Amino acid sequence: MSGDQVIDVSGVRLAYxxxxxxxxxPVVLLHGGSADSSTWVDVAPALATDHRVYAVDLRGHGASERTDRYSFELLRDDVVGFLDALDLRDVTxxxxxxxGVAAYLTAYARPERVSGLVLEETPPPDPMGFTVPDHEIRRHIVSQLNAPDPAWWDAVDAVACxxxxxRGGPDSFLPQDRIxxxxxxxxxxxxxxxxxxxCVHRDAPDAFVDAVRAHLRHADRPTTSCP
Incomplete structure (x- = not known):
């Protein structure tokens, strides 16, 4: 691993x-809502044996900048800006x-840069009914999960890579049938x-890496990029 790095994306400093x-x-890792890029340190080295792996602190998390606005659309725009700034192509x-939500929204927005997706325990764009926390960042994100934009289903239906x-099975709090x-x-x-x-990548890292590697072998084929 190289040292932590920082890049400016449309005026927001993102650490990675x-x-x-x-x-x-390239592979880009996007953490969950109560984490940061450090959550990937047990699996990133294994994935990096044959890929360039970038683990990003999303806005408001880890060493990235705190802002006064948070939404999945802003997270998507940050990821798009990150890919553009580093000129990353054929990205998984x-x-x-x-x-995961930020990932599939990014693939929908910039299909020419994304050749594959792995969505680990990602909430579907159905109303989730979660209790909204007081935490500044989580409040906005959870509120959107409870009332997602119906257009997010258009992204699911259109992402062709x-x-x-x-999914993590019956011990997960997410509805497994809806995933x-x-x-x-x-x-x-x-x-x-x-x-x-x-948290599959934390609690079953070997199984996680095996599944991702098998998927990368498929996603890395030149003919599978999103149109």
Whole structure:
């Protein structure tokens, strides 16, 4: 791993960690709502044996800048800006929970840069009914999960690159049947269950890496980029 780095994306400072050889195909890791890029340190080195891995602190998390506005659309724009600023192409986005929503919205917005998705325990764009916390950042994000933009389903239906949807089984607090229903709507989607709960990459890192590596072998084929 190289040292933590910082980049300015449309006036917002985003911190990120980098693993792996510079010339390898890029993978971008997007953490969940109560985490930061450090959540990936146990799996990123394994993924970086043959990929250039970027683990981003999303706005308001980790070492990235706190702002006065938070939404999934802003997270999407930050990720798009990050890909543009580093000129990353043929990217596989791997998102956990909140980061998964940002990942598929990014793939919809910039299909020419994204060649694959891994969505780990990602809430589908159905009203979730979560209790809204007092935490400044989480309040905005959870409120959107409770009342998602119906247009997010358009993204699910239109993202044409290979998508691996990963769910954590009965120990997860997310509705597993609704995750499965989302998975089958991706034109080139596949569903895998690793029954360890909501944080698969933390609680079953070896199984997580094996599933992601198999998906990367498929997503890295030149003909599978999003149109």
């Amino acid at each position: 960690r980098v693993f792996g050889p510079p010339a390898a195909r 986005l791997i998102g956990h929970s909140m980061g 290979p998508v691996l949807t990963m 499965a229903a989302m998975a089958v709507r991706f034109p080139h989607g596949r569903l895998v269950t690793i029954p360890v709960g909501h």
